[in-house]
Amino acid sequence: MLRVLMFWLCMAVPAMADPSFWKFEWPQTDFSITTVENWAQIISGGPGKDGIPALSDPQVIGVAEAQGIGDLEPVIAVEIEGAAPRAYPIRYLMWHEIVNDVVGGRPIAVTFCPLCNSAVTFDRRVGGDVLSFGVTGKLRFSDMVMYDRETQSWWQQAVGQGIVGAQTGVQLAVLPSWMESWAAFKARNPEGEVMAEPAWSRPYGSNPYRRYDTSQRPFLYSGAPPPHGIAPLARVVRVGERAWPLERLRQAERIEEGGVVLEWARGQASALDAGQISAGRDVGNVRVRAEGRDVAHDVMFAFAFDAFWPDGVWMLGE
Template sequence: MIHTRFILIAAAAILAGAVAFASPDEWRGEWPKTDFGRSAVDFREILSGGPPKDGIPALDDPRMIPVGRETRLADTEPVLVLELSGQPAHAWPIRYLTWHEIVNDQVGGTPVAVTFCPLCNAAMIFDRRLGGQVLSFGVTGKLRNSDLIMYDRQTESWWQQALGEGIVGKMTGKQLKQLPGWMESWGSFRARNPDGIVMDQPDWPRSYGRNPYVGYDSASQPFLYRGENPPHGIPPLSRVVRVGQRAWPLERVARAGALTEAGVTISWTKGQASALDSGRIAQGKDVGNVRVRDASSGRDVVHDVVFAFVFQAFHPKGKWMIGN
Protein backbone atom coordinates (compact mmCIF):
# COMPACT_ATOMS: atom_id res chain seq x y z
CA MET A 1 0.00 0.00 0.00
CA ILE A 2 1.29 3.46 -0.86
CA HIS A 3 1.56 5.92 1.99
CA THR A 4 -1.16 8.57 2.41
CA ARG A 5 1.34 11.31 1.63
CA PHE A 6 1.90 9.78 -1.82
CA ILE A 7 -1.84 9.67 -2.45
CA LEU A 8 -2.23 13.35 -1.55
CA ILE A 9 0.72 14.38 -3.70
CA ALA A 10 -0.51 12.37 -6.65
CA ALA A 11 -4.04 13.69 -6.29
CA ALA A 12 -2.80 17.27 -6.23
CA ALA A 13 -0.74 16.71 -9.35
CA ILE A 14 -3.61 15.04 -11.19
CA LEU A 15 -6.33 17.54 -10.26
CA ALA A 16 -4.38 20.51 -11.50
CA GLY A 17 -0.72 21.19 -12.01
CA ALA A 18 -1.24 24.69 -10.67
CA VAL A 19 -2.41 23.34 -7.33
CA ALA A 20 1.06 22.04 -6.52
CA PHE A 21 2.79 25.22 -7.64
CA ALA A 22 3.16 28.14 -5.26
CA SER A 23 4.59 31.64 -5.39
CA PRO A 24 6.07 34.24 -3.03
CA ASP A 25 2.67 35.94 -2.73
CA GLU A 26 1.27 32.73 -1.26
CA TRP A 27 4.38 31.91 0.81
CA ARG A 28 4.88 35.22 2.65
CA GLY A 29 2.21 34.55 5.25
CA GLU A 30 4.06 31.43 6.37
CA TRP A 31 7.53 32.85 5.68
CA PRO A 32 7.53 36.55 6.72
CA LYS A 33 11.31 36.56 7.37
CA THR A 34 12.36 35.07 4.04
CA ASP A 35 13.76 37.50 1.46
CA PHE A 36 11.97 36.37 -1.70
CA GLY A 37 13.65 39.16 -3.64
CA ARG A 38 16.78 37.00 -3.76
CA SER A 39 16.63 33.69 -5.58
CA ALA A 40 18.79 31.44 -7.74
CA VAL A 41 15.93 29.36 -9.16
CA ASP A 42 12.68 29.79 -11.03
CA PHE A 43 9.92 29.83 -8.40
CA ARG A 44 7.79 27.72 -10.75
CA GLU A 45 10.13 24.81 -10.05
CA ILE A 46 9.24 24.83 -6.35
CA LEU A 47 6.27 22.67 -5.40
CA SER A 48 4.40 22.01 -2.20
CA GLY A 49 5.17 18.52 -0.95
CA GLY A 50 2.08 18.48 1.26
CA PRO A 51 3.31 19.21 4.82
CA PRO A 52 3.62 22.86 5.95
CA LYS A 53 6.69 24.48 7.41
CA ASP A 54 8.05 22.14 10.11
CA GLY A 55 5.23 19.69 9.37
CA ILE A 56 8.09 17.21 9.16
CA PRO A 57 9.88 18.02 12.44
CA ALA A 58 13.65 18.28 12.32
CA LEU A 59 15.51 17.06 15.41
CA ASP A 60 18.04 18.93 17.54
CA ASP A 61 20.82 17.51 19.73
CA PRO A 62 19.55 13.92 19.75
CA ARG A 63 20.46 11.41 22.42
CA MET A 64 23.36 9.20 21.38
CA ILE A 65 24.00 5.83 22.98
CA PRO A 66 26.86 3.31 22.81
CA VAL A 67 26.63 0.74 20.04
CA GLY A 68 26.32 -2.05 22.60
CA ARG A 69 23.13 -0.59 24.08
CA GLU A 70 21.22 -0.44 20.79
CA THR A 71 18.71 -3.32 20.57
CA ARG A 72 16.03 -2.06 18.16
CA LEU A 73 17.91 -2.14 14.86
CA ALA A 74 18.14 -5.19 12.61
CA ASP A 75 21.57 -5.89 11.09
CA THR A 76 20.29 -5.07 7.59
CA GLU A 77 18.86 -1.65 8.47
CA PRO A 78 20.63 1.34 6.90
CA VAL A 79 22.34 3.96 9.02
CA LEU A 80 24.03 7.18 7.95
CA VAL A 81 27.63 7.17 9.16
CA LEU A 82 30.28 9.78 9.87
CA GLU A 83 33.79 8.96 11.05
CA LEU A 84 35.84 12.03 11.95
CA SER A 85 39.42 11.77 13.20
CA GLY A 86 39.66 11.80 16.98
CA GLN A 87 35.93 11.15 17.48
CA PRO A 88 33.94 7.96 17.99
CA ALA A 89 32.17 6.82 14.83
CA HIS A 90 28.60 8.17 14.68
CA ALA A 91 25.53 6.51 13.15
CA TRP A 92 22.07 7.95 12.58
CA PRO A 93 19.45 5.28 11.70
CA ILE A 94 17.45 5.89 8.53
CA ARG A 95 14.38 4.58 10.39
CA TYR A 96 14.41 7.92 12.26
CA LEU A 97 15.59 10.16 9.42
CA THR A 98 12.73 8.87 7.25
CA TRP A 99 10.28 10.65 9.57
CA HIS A 100 12.37 13.72 10.46
CA GLU A 101 14.64 14.27 7.42
CA ILE A 102 17.04 16.59 9.29
CA VAL A 103 19.02 16.15 12.50
CA ASN A 104 21.01 19.10 13.86
CA ASP A 105 23.81 17.46 15.79
CA GLN A 106 27.42 17.87 16.92
CA VAL A 107 30.38 15.56 16.30
CA GLY A 108 33.19 16.71 18.56
CA GLY A 109 33.68 20.35 17.67
CA THR A 110 31.90 20.06 14.33
CA PRO A 111 28.22 21.06 14.18
CA VAL A 112 26.55 18.92 11.52
CA ALA A 113 23.24 18.72 9.66
CA VAL A 114 22.41 15.07 9.02
CA THR A 115 19.86 14.95 6.20
CA PHE A 116 17.83 12.38 4.30
CA CYS A 117 15.38 12.98 1.46
CA PRO A 118 13.35 9.77 0.97
CA LEU A 119 12.02 10.86 -2.42
CA CYS A 120 15.60 11.09 -3.71
CA ASN A 121 17.34 8.52 -1.49
CA ALA A 122 19.74 11.41 -0.78
CA ALA A 123 21.55 10.95 2.55
CA MET A 124 23.99 13.82 3.07
CA ILE A 125 25.85 15.31 6.03
CA PHE A 126 26.81 18.99 6.05
CA ASP A 127 28.99 21.18 8.27
CA ARG A 128 26.58 23.77 9.76
CA ARG A 129 29.25 26.45 10.10
CA LEU A 130 29.09 29.22 7.53
CA GLY A 131 30.45 32.75 7.53
CA GLY A 132 31.30 32.76 11.22
CA GLN A 133 27.95 31.49 12.45
CA VAL A 134 26.42 28.11 13.16
CA LEU A 135 23.18 27.46 11.32
CA SER A 136 20.41 25.08 12.29
CA PHE A 137 17.98 23.65 9.79
CA GLY A 138 14.35 22.72 9.44
CA VAL A 139 12.07 21.31 6.74
CA THR A 140 10.16 23.76 4.53
CA GLY A 141 7.63 21.24 3.20
CA LYS A 142 8.61 22.32 -0.31
CA LEU A 143 10.26 20.28 -3.05
CA ARG A 144 12.28 21.07 -6.15
CA ASN A 145 12.95 18.25 -8.59
CA SER A 146 11.39 16.04 -5.89
CA ASP A 147 14.21 16.96 -3.49
CA LEU A 148 13.91 18.30 0.03
CA ILE A 149 14.16 22.07 0.43
CA MET A 150 15.59 22.88 3.86
CA TYR A 151 15.62 26.25 5.59
CA ASP A 152 18.00 27.77 8.11
CA ARG A 153 16.37 29.11 11.24
CA GLN A 154 18.71 32.11 11.43
CA THR A 155 17.62 33.84 8.19
CA GLU A 156 14.84 31.49 6.98
CA SER A 157 16.63 31.18 3.67
CA TRP A 158 15.83 28.05 1.65
CA TRP A 159 18.45 25.44 0.78
CA GLN A 160 18.50 22.66 -1.82
CA GLN A 161 19.47 19.51 0.05
CA ALA A 162 20.85 17.70 -3.02
CA LEU A 163 23.36 20.51 -3.56
CA GLY A 164 23.84 22.00 -0.10
CA GLU A 165 23.20 25.34 -1.77
CA GLY A 166 21.13 28.36 -0.76
CA ILE A 167 18.47 28.96 -3.40
CA VAL A 168 16.07 31.54 -1.89
CA GLY A 169 16.63 34.36 0.59
CA LYS A 170 19.62 36.03 2.20
CA MET A 171 21.77 32.90 1.84
CA THR A 172 21.17 32.54 -1.90
CA GLY A 173 24.34 31.30 -3.57
CA LYS A 174 25.99 30.21 -0.33
CA GLN A 175 27.40 26.69 -0.17
CA LEU A 176 27.48 24.27 2.74
CA LYS A 177 30.44 21.92 3.05
CA GLN A 178 29.42 18.31 2.58
CA LEU A 179 31.25 15.85 4.83
CA PRO A 180 32.34 12.34 3.76
CA GLY A 181 29.48 10.38 5.32
CA TRP A 182 27.90 7.27 3.85
CA MET A 183 25.05 4.82 4.29
CA GLU A 184 25.76 1.27 5.42
CA SER A 185 24.03 -1.55 7.26
CA TRP A 186 23.77 -1.42 11.03
CA GLY A 187 25.45 -4.82 11.27
CA SER A 188 28.45 -3.63 9.28
CA PHE A 189 28.78 -0.41 11.29
CA ARG A 190 28.45 -2.23 14.61
CA ALA A 191 31.05 -4.85 13.71
CA ARG A 192 33.58 -2.25 12.59
CA ASN A 193 32.90 0.23 15.40
CA PRO A 194 32.26 -1.55 18.72
CA ASP A 195 33.16 1.71 20.49
CA GLY A 196 30.95 3.84 18.24
CA ILE A 197 27.74 5.65 19.14
CA VAL A 198 24.30 5.67 17.55
CA MET A 199 21.32 7.97 17.71
CA ASP A 200 18.69 6.76 20.18
CA GLN A 201 14.99 6.60 19.33
CA PRO A 202 13.41 10.10 19.43
CA ASP A 203 10.51 10.93 21.74
CA TRP A 204 7.99 11.39 18.95
CA PRO A 205 4.85 9.36 18.18
CA ARG A 206 6.09 7.83 14.93
CA SER A 207 6.08 4.29 13.55
CA TYR A 208 9.86 4.01 13.58
CA GLY A 209 11.05 1.03 11.60
CA ARG A 210 8.09 1.21 9.22
CA ASN A 211 8.60 2.52 5.69
CA PRO A 212 5.91 5.07 4.73
CA TYR A 213 7.13 4.96 1.10
CA VAL A 214 6.35 1.33 0.33
CA GLY A 215 7.51 0.28 -3.13
CA TYR A 216 8.81 3.72 -4.03
CA ASP A 217 12.16 2.58 -5.42
CA SER A 218 10.30 0.20 -7.76
CA ALA A 219 8.12 2.97 -9.23
CA SER A 220 8.54 3.94 -12.87
CA GLN A 221 8.67 7.68 -12.17
CA PRO A 222 9.45 9.84 -9.12
CA PHE A 223 6.72 11.95 -7.53
CA LEU A 224 6.45 15.62 -8.48
CA TYR A 225 9.34 15.45 -10.91
CA ARG A 226 8.92 17.12 -14.28
CA GLY A 227 12.53 17.15 -15.43
CA GLU A 228 14.36 15.02 -17.95
CA ASN A 229 14.88 11.34 -17.33
CA PRO A 230 18.44 9.94 -17.30
CA PRO A 231 20.08 8.98 -20.60
CA HIS A 232 21.36 5.56 -21.71
CA GLY A 233 18.08 3.89 -20.77
CA ILE A 234 18.90 4.18 -17.06
CA PRO A 235 15.68 3.92 -15.01
CA PRO A 236 15.03 7.17 -13.11
CA LEU A 237 14.59 5.38 -9.78
CA SER A 238 17.65 3.16 -10.08
CA ARG A 239 20.49 4.07 -7.76
CA VAL A 240 23.75 5.70 -8.81
CA VAL A 241 26.93 6.53 -6.93
CA ARG A 242 27.64 10.23 -7.41
CA VAL A 243 31.13 11.58 -6.89
CA GLY A 244 31.35 15.21 -7.92
CA GLN A 245 30.12 15.51 -11.49
CA ARG A 246 30.27 11.78 -12.22
CA ALA A 247 27.70 9.04 -11.59
CA TRP A 248 28.25 5.27 -11.62
CA PRO A 249 25.16 3.04 -11.91
CA LEU A 250 24.98 1.02 -8.71
CA GLU A 251 24.17 -2.09 -10.72
CA ARG A 252 27.51 -1.78 -12.51
CA VAL A 253 29.41 -1.31 -9.23
CA ALA A 254 27.64 -4.29 -7.64
CA ARG A 255 28.51 -6.55 -10.57
CA ALA A 256 32.17 -5.59 -10.35
CA GLY A 257 32.42 -5.60 -6.55
CA ALA A 258 34.97 -2.79 -6.87
CA LEU A 259 35.85 -0.22 -9.52
CA THR A 260 38.80 2.16 -9.68
CA GLU A 261 38.14 5.01 -12.09
CA ALA A 262 38.59 8.79 -12.19
CA GLY A 263 40.84 8.72 -9.14
CA VAL A 264 38.44 6.91 -6.79
CA THR A 265 37.83 3.32 -5.75
CA ILE A 266 34.18 2.39 -5.29
CA SER A 267 33.48 -0.86 -3.47
CA TRP A 268 30.21 -2.77 -2.93
CA THR A 269 29.30 -5.49 -0.46
CA LYS A 270 25.93 -7.07 0.19
CA GLY A 271 23.88 -6.68 3.33
CA GLN A 272 22.06 -3.30 3.41
CA ALA A 273 18.28 -3.17 3.05
CA SER A 274 16.59 -0.52 0.94
CA ALA A 275 14.69 1.94 3.14
CA LEU A 276 12.17 2.52 0.35
CA ASP A 277 11.00 -0.99 -0.56
CA SER A 278 8.96 -3.11 1.85
CA GLY A 279 6.66 -2.04 4.68
CA ARG A 280 9.37 -2.77 7.25
CA ILE A 281 12.71 -1.17 6.48
CA ALA A 282 14.65 -4.17 7.78
CA GLN A 283 12.91 -6.39 5.22
CA GLY A 284 13.76 -4.26 2.18
CA LYS A 285 15.59 -5.68 -0.80
CA ASP A 286 19.37 -5.82 -0.55
CA VAL A 287 20.94 -2.77 -2.20
CA GLY A 288 24.35 -3.35 -0.64
CA ASN A 289 26.94 -1.19 1.09
CA VAL A 290 29.00 1.33 -0.86
CA ARG A 291 32.29 2.93 0.17
CA VAL A 292 34.13 5.48 -1.93
CA ARG A 293 37.80 6.14 -1.24
CA ASP A 294 40.55 8.14 -2.86
CA ALA A 295 42.44 5.68 -5.05
CA SER A 296 45.80 7.01 -3.89
CA SER A 297 45.37 7.83 -0.21
CA GLY A 298 42.54 5.47 0.72
CA ARG A 299 40.67 8.28 2.46
CA ASP A 300 36.88 8.40 2.34
CA VAL A 301 35.56 10.66 -0.40
CA VAL A 302 32.42 12.80 -0.36
CA HIS A 303 29.74 11.02 -2.37
CA ASP A 304 26.03 10.18 -2.48
CA VAL A 305 24.04 7.12 -3.47
CA VAL A 306 20.94 8.68 -5.02
CA PHE A 307 18.31 7.92 -7.60
CA ALA A 308 19.44 8.46 -11.16
CA PHE A 309 16.92 11.23 -11.84
CA VAL A 310 18.53 13.27 -9.05
CA PHE A 311 21.88 13.29 -10.82
CA GLN A 312 20.21 14.22 -14.11
CA ALA A 313 18.24 17.05 -12.46
CA PHE A 314 21.01 18.65 -10.42
CA HIS A 315 24.08 17.74 -12.49
CA PRO A 316 22.74 17.92 -16.07
CA LYS A 317 26.24 18.34 -17.52
CA GLY A 318 27.68 15.53 -15.44
CA LYS A 319 29.32 12.39 -16.82
CA TRP A 320 27.62 9.01 -16.71
CA MET A 321 30.16 6.29 -15.94
CA ILE A 322 28.47 3.44 -17.75
CA GLY A 323 31.62 1.58 -18.81
CA ASN A 324 32.17 -0.04 -22.18
Protein backbone atom coordinates in the same frame (compact mmCIF):
# COMPACT_ATOMS: atom_id res chain seq x y z
CA MET B 1 -0.98 7.50 9.30
CA LEU B 2 0.72 5.83 6.34
CA ARG B 3 -2.37 6.17 4.16
CA VAL B 4 -2.63 9.85 5.03
CA LEU B 5 1.03 10.40 4.13
CA MET B 6 0.66 8.62 0.81
CA PHE B 7 -2.47 10.66 0.10
CA TRP B 8 -0.50 13.88 0.54
CA LEU B 9 2.31 12.60 -1.67
CA CYS B 10 -0.03 11.67 -4.47
CA MET B 11 -2.38 14.65 -4.22
CA ALA B 12 0.10 17.49 -3.66
CA VAL B 13 -0.13 20.05 -6.43
CA PRO B 14 2.26 22.71 -7.64
CA ALA B 15 2.26 25.81 -5.50
CA MET B 16 1.53 29.08 -7.27
CA ALA B 17 4.47 30.15 -9.41
CA ASP B 18 4.71 33.39 -7.47
CA PRO B 19 6.67 33.77 -4.21
CA SER B 20 4.03 36.15 -2.83
CA PHE B 21 1.94 33.04 -2.26
CA TRP B 22 4.47 31.88 0.35
CA LYS B 23 5.12 35.18 2.12
CA PHE B 24 2.34 34.62 4.64
CA GLU B 25 4.08 31.47 5.85
CA TRP B 26 7.59 32.86 5.35
CA PRO B 27 7.48 36.57 6.26
CA GLN B 28 11.21 36.66 7.11
CA THR B 29 12.40 35.07 3.87
CA ASP B 30 13.75 37.46 1.25
CA PHE B 31 12.28 36.09 -1.98
CA SER B 32 13.88 38.88 -4.02
CA ILE B 33 17.24 37.07 -3.73
CA THR B 34 17.21 33.71 -5.47
CA THR B 35 18.83 31.44 -8.04
CA VAL B 36 15.46 29.85 -8.89
CA GLU B 37 14.62 30.87 -12.45
CA ASN B 38 11.19 29.27 -12.54
CA TRP B 39 9.13 29.35 -9.34
CA ALA B 40 6.91 26.58 -10.71
CA GLN B 41 9.81 24.21 -9.99
CA ILE B 42 9.03 24.51 -6.28
CA ILE B 43 5.92 22.67 -5.14
CA SER B 44 4.33 21.61 -1.90
CA GLY B 45 5.11 18.10 -0.74
CA GLY B 46 1.99 18.09 1.46
CA PRO B 47 3.19 19.01 4.97
CA GLY B 48 3.81 22.67 5.71
CA LYS B 49 6.76 24.33 7.39
CA ASP B 50 8.13 21.96 10.07
CA GLY B 51 5.32 19.51 9.31
CA ILE B 52 8.21 17.07 9.07
CA PRO B 53 10.02 17.89 12.34
CA ALA B 54 13.79 18.12 12.07
CA LEU B 55 15.73 17.04 15.16
CA SER B 56 18.38 18.92 17.13
CA ASP B 57 20.88 17.67 19.71
CA PRO B 58 19.61 14.07 19.66
CA GLN B 59 20.24 11.65 22.48
CA VAL B 60 23.16 9.36 21.70
CA ILE B 61 23.82 5.90 23.15
CA GLY B 62 26.52 3.28 22.80
CA VAL B 63 26.26 0.69 20.05
CA ALA B 64 25.92 -2.09 22.63
CA GLU B 65 22.87 -0.36 24.19
CA ALA B 66 20.85 -0.03 21.00
CA GLN B 67 17.85 -2.28 20.51
CA GLY B 68 15.27 -2.79 17.80
CA ILE B 69 17.42 -1.90 14.78
CA GLY B 70 17.58 -4.72 12.23
CA ASP B 71 21.06 -5.81 11.19
CA LEU B 72 20.39 -5.04 7.51
CA GLU B 73 18.76 -1.68 8.15
CA PRO B 74 20.67 1.29 6.69
CA VAL B 75 22.32 3.89 8.87
CA ILE B 76 24.26 6.99 7.91
CA ALA B 77 27.79 6.60 9.26
CA VAL B 78 29.64 9.75 10.32
CA GLU B 79 33.27 9.40 11.34
CA ILE B 80 35.00 12.61 12.41
CA GLU B 81 38.57 12.55 13.66
CA GLY B 82 38.77 12.91 17.41
CA ALA B 83 35.22 11.67 18.03
CA ALA B 84 33.58 8.27 18.36
CA PRO B 85 32.02 7.06 15.08
CA ARG B 86 28.30 7.80 15.10
CA ALA B 87 25.40 6.14 13.26
CA TYR B 88 22.12 7.81 12.34
CA PRO B 89 19.49 5.15 11.55
CA ILE B 90 17.37 5.74 8.48
CA ARG B 91 14.41 4.35 10.47
CA TYR B 92 14.45 7.73 12.28
CA LEU B 93 15.55 9.99 9.42
CA MET B 94 12.69 8.62 7.30
CA TRP B 95 10.34 10.62 9.55
CA HIS B 96 12.53 13.63 10.41
CA GLU B 97 14.83 14.07 7.37
CA ILE B 98 17.30 16.38 9.17
CA VAL B 99 19.32 15.95 12.35
CA ASN B 100 21.23 18.95 13.69
CA ASP B 101 24.03 17.59 15.84
CA VAL B 102 27.55 18.27 17.08
CA VAL B 103 30.24 15.60 16.67
CA GLY B 104 33.79 16.15 17.83
CA GLY B 105 33.01 19.82 18.35
CA ARG B 106 31.85 20.19 14.75
CA PRO B 107 28.22 21.25 14.13
CA ILE B 108 26.75 19.05 11.43
CA ALA B 109 23.44 18.44 9.68
CA VAL B 110 22.73 14.83 8.72
CA THR B 111 20.08 14.85 5.99
CA PHE B 112 18.03 12.27 4.13
CA CYS B 113 15.50 12.90 1.35
CA PRO B 114 13.47 9.71 0.81
CA LEU B 115 12.11 10.83 -2.56
CA CYS B 116 15.67 11.09 -3.96
CA ASN B 117 17.33 8.52 -1.66
CA SER B 118 19.82 11.31 -1.04
CA ALA B 119 21.80 11.11 2.23
CA VAL B 120 24.26 13.99 2.68
CA THR B 121 26.02 15.35 5.77
CA PHE B 122 26.91 19.04 5.94
CA ASP B 123 29.00 21.28 8.16
CA ARG B 124 26.52 23.80 9.62
CA ARG B 125 29.07 26.60 9.88
CA VAL B 126 28.72 29.47 7.42
CA GLY B 127 31.19 32.26 7.90
CA GLY B 128 31.28 32.87 11.63
CA ASP B 129 27.75 31.60 12.23
CA VAL B 130 26.33 28.17 13.04
CA LEU B 131 23.04 27.45 11.30
CA SER B 132 20.32 25.04 12.31
CA PHE B 133 18.12 23.50 9.65
CA GLY B 134 14.48 22.57 9.32
CA VAL B 135 12.18 21.17 6.62
CA THR B 136 10.18 23.65 4.53
CA GLY B 137 7.69 21.06 3.26
CA LYS B 138 8.59 22.17 -0.27
CA LEU B 139 10.16 20.10 -3.03
CA ARG B 140 12.20 21.05 -6.07
CA PHE B 141 12.80 18.30 -8.62
CA SER B 142 11.33 15.99 -5.94
CA ASP B 143 14.16 16.89 -3.57
CA MET B 144 13.70 18.34 -0.09
CA VAL B 145 14.04 22.10 0.30
CA MET B 146 15.55 22.85 3.73
CA TYR B 147 15.63 26.18 5.53
CA ASP B 148 17.89 27.68 8.16
CA ARG B 149 16.22 29.07 11.26
CA GLU B 150 18.65 31.98 11.56
CA THR B 151 17.94 33.73 8.24
CA GLN B 152 14.90 31.75 7.00
CA SER B 153 16.76 31.12 3.74
CA TRP B 154 15.89 28.05 1.66
CA TRP B 155 18.48 25.43 0.77
CA GLN B 156 18.50 22.56 -1.74
CA GLN B 157 19.29 19.36 0.12
CA ALA B 158 20.88 17.36 -2.70
CA VAL B 159 23.44 20.04 -3.50
CA GLY B 160 23.71 21.85 -0.13
CA GLN B 161 23.30 25.28 -1.66
CA GLY B 162 21.19 28.28 -0.69
CA ILE B 163 18.53 28.94 -3.34
CA VAL B 164 16.25 31.59 -1.77
CA GLY B 165 16.96 34.40 0.70
CA ALA B 166 20.03 35.93 2.29
CA GLN B 167 22.07 32.73 1.96
CA THR B 168 21.42 32.35 -1.78
CA GLY B 169 24.48 30.99 -3.55
CA VAL B 170 26.21 29.92 -0.33
CA GLN B 171 27.57 26.38 -0.49
CA LEU B 172 27.62 24.22 2.63
CA ALA B 173 30.74 22.10 3.13
CA VAL B 174 29.95 18.42 2.58
CA LEU B 175 31.47 15.90 4.97
CA PRO B 176 32.30 12.30 4.07
CA SER B 177 29.51 10.03 5.28
CA TRP B 178 27.87 6.96 3.84
CA MET B 179 24.92 4.62 4.17
CA GLU B 180 25.75 1.14 5.36
CA SER B 181 24.00 -1.63 7.23
CA TRP B 182 23.68 -1.49 10.99
CA ALA B 183 25.56 -4.80 11.15
CA ALA B 184 28.48 -3.39 9.16
CA PHE B 185 28.66 -0.28 11.36
CA LYS B 186 28.56 -2.34 14.57
CA ALA B 187 31.23 -4.75 13.36
CA ARG B 188 33.61 -1.91 12.51
CA ASN B 189 32.77 0.26 15.51
CA PRO B 190 31.85 -1.89 18.54
CA GLU B 191 32.66 1.10 20.78
CA GLY B 192 30.84 3.54 18.53
CA GLU B 193 27.69 5.58 19.13
CA VAL B 194 24.21 5.66 17.60
CA MET B 195 21.41 8.16 17.71
CA ALA B 196 18.74 6.95 20.13
CA GLU B 197 15.09 6.67 19.19
CA PRO B 198 13.50 10.14 19.20
CA ALA B 199 10.71 10.94 21.65
CA TRP B 200 8.13 11.41 18.90
CA SER B 201 5.07 9.31 18.12
CA ARG B 202 6.16 7.84 14.80
CA PRO B 203 6.10 4.27 13.45
CA TYR B 204 9.89 4.04 13.40
CA GLY B 205 11.15 1.15 11.31
CA SER B 206 8.30 1.33 8.82
CA ASN B 207 8.57 2.65 5.28
CA PRO B 208 5.71 4.92 4.14
CA TYR B 209 7.04 4.80 0.56
CA ARG B 210 6.51 1.09 -0.02
CA ARG B 211 7.90 -0.16 -3.37
CA TYR B 212 8.91 3.37 -4.24
CA ASP B 213 12.37 2.54 -5.56
CA THR B 214 10.93 0.12 -8.12
CA SER B 215 8.30 2.58 -9.37
CA GLN B 216 8.28 3.72 -12.97
CA ARG B 217 8.39 7.42 -12.12
CA PRO B 218 9.30 9.53 -9.09
CA PHE B 219 6.62 11.24 -7.02
CA LEU B 220 5.94 14.88 -7.87
CA TYR B 221 8.51 15.05 -10.65
CA SER B 222 7.75 16.12 -14.22
CA GLY B 223 11.26 16.17 -15.69
CA ALA B 224 12.57 14.03 -18.50
CA PRO B 225 13.98 10.58 -17.70
CA PRO B 226 17.76 10.18 -17.37
CA PRO B 227 19.83 9.49 -20.49
CA HIS B 228 21.41 6.20 -21.60
CA GLY B 229 18.26 4.22 -20.87
CA ILE B 230 18.87 4.39 -17.12
CA ALA B 231 15.68 4.00 -15.09
CA PRO B 232 14.69 7.16 -13.18
CA LEU B 233 14.72 5.34 -9.84
CA ALA B 234 17.89 3.36 -10.44
CA ARG B 235 20.53 4.19 -7.86
CA VAL B 236 23.75 5.91 -8.87
CA VAL B 237 26.85 6.67 -6.84
CA ARG B 238 27.46 10.40 -7.16
CA VAL B 239 30.92 11.78 -6.53
CA GLY B 240 30.97 15.46 -7.33
CA GLU B 241 29.54 15.85 -10.82
CA ARG B 242 30.08 12.22 -11.82
CA ALA B 243 27.67 9.30 -11.39
CA TRP B 244 28.39 5.57 -11.49
CA PRO B 245 25.33 3.34 -11.96
CA LEU B 246 25.02 1.17 -8.87
CA GLU B 247 24.27 -1.87 -11.02
CA ARG B 248 27.64 -1.48 -12.76
CA LEU B 249 29.38 -1.30 -9.38
CA ARG B 250 27.40 -4.25 -8.03
CA GLN B 251 28.54 -6.44 -10.91
CA ALA B 252 32.17 -5.34 -10.65
CA GLU B 253 32.24 -5.04 -6.82
CA ARG B 254 35.24 -2.74 -7.17
CA ILE B 255 35.88 0.07 -9.64
CA GLU B 256 38.99 2.21 -9.67
CA GLU B 257 38.82 5.16 -12.03
CA GLY B 258 38.72 8.93 -12.04
CA GLY B 259 41.00 9.10 -9.00
CA VAL B 260 38.60 7.26 -6.68
CA VAL B 261 37.97 3.66 -5.64
CA LEU B 262 34.37 2.51 -5.34
CA GLU B 263 33.54 -0.75 -3.56
CA TRP B 264 30.28 -2.65 -3.17
CA ALA B 265 29.43 -5.46 -0.74
CA ARG B 266 26.11 -7.17 -0.19
CA GLY B 267 24.15 -6.83 3.02
CA GLN B 268 22.10 -3.59 3.23
CA ALA B 269 18.31 -3.42 2.95
CA SER B 270 16.69 -0.81 0.76
CA ALA B 271 14.83 1.67 2.96
CA LEU B 272 12.31 2.32 0.19
CA ASP B 273 11.20 -1.19 -0.74
CA ALA B 274 9.19 -3.23 1.78
CA GLY B 275 6.72 -1.91 4.33
CA GLN B 276 9.28 -2.62 7.03
CA ILE B 277 12.75 -1.24 6.32
CA SER B 278 14.46 -4.33 7.71
CA ALA B 279 12.66 -6.49 5.11
CA GLY B 280 13.79 -4.46 2.09
CA ARG B 281 15.66 -6.16 -0.70
CA ASP B 282 19.46 -6.13 -0.60
CA VAL B 283 20.96 -3.12 -2.40
CA GLY B 284 24.41 -3.51 -0.85
CA ASN B 285 26.90 -1.27 0.92
CA VAL B 286 28.99 1.32 -0.95
CA ARG B 287 32.24 2.98 0.12
CA VAL B 288 34.18 5.53 -1.90
CA ARG B 289 37.81 6.32 -1.10
CA ALA B 290 40.77 8.16 -2.54
CA GLU B 291 44.28 7.46 -1.26
CA GLY B 292 42.77 5.42 1.54
CA ARG B 293 40.51 8.18 2.84
CA ASP B 294 36.73 8.32 2.61
CA VAL B 295 35.35 10.63 -0.05
CA ALA B 296 32.08 12.53 0.20
CA HIS B 297 29.51 10.88 -2.04
CA ASP B 298 25.80 10.14 -2.33
CA VAL B 299 23.90 7.06 -3.48
CA MET B 300 20.90 8.78 -5.03
CA PHE B 301 18.30 8.13 -7.71
CA ALA B 302 19.32 8.70 -11.33
CA PHE B 303 16.55 11.22 -12.05
CA ALA B 304 17.80 13.49 -9.24
CA PHE B 305 21.38 13.40 -10.48
CA ASP B 306 20.19 14.32 -13.96
CA ALA B 307 18.00 17.13 -12.61
CA PHE B 308 20.67 18.80 -10.48
CA TRP B 309 23.71 17.96 -12.61
CA PRO B 310 22.34 18.16 -16.17
CA ASP B 311 25.89 18.46 -17.49
CA GLY B 312 27.24 15.77 -15.18
CA VAL B 313 29.30 12.84 -16.38
CA TRP B 314 27.77 9.36 -16.47
CA MET B 315 30.45 6.80 -15.68
CA LEU B 316 29.16 3.92 -17.77
CA GLY B 317 32.44 2.10 -18.32
CA GLU B 318 32.08 2.05 -22.07
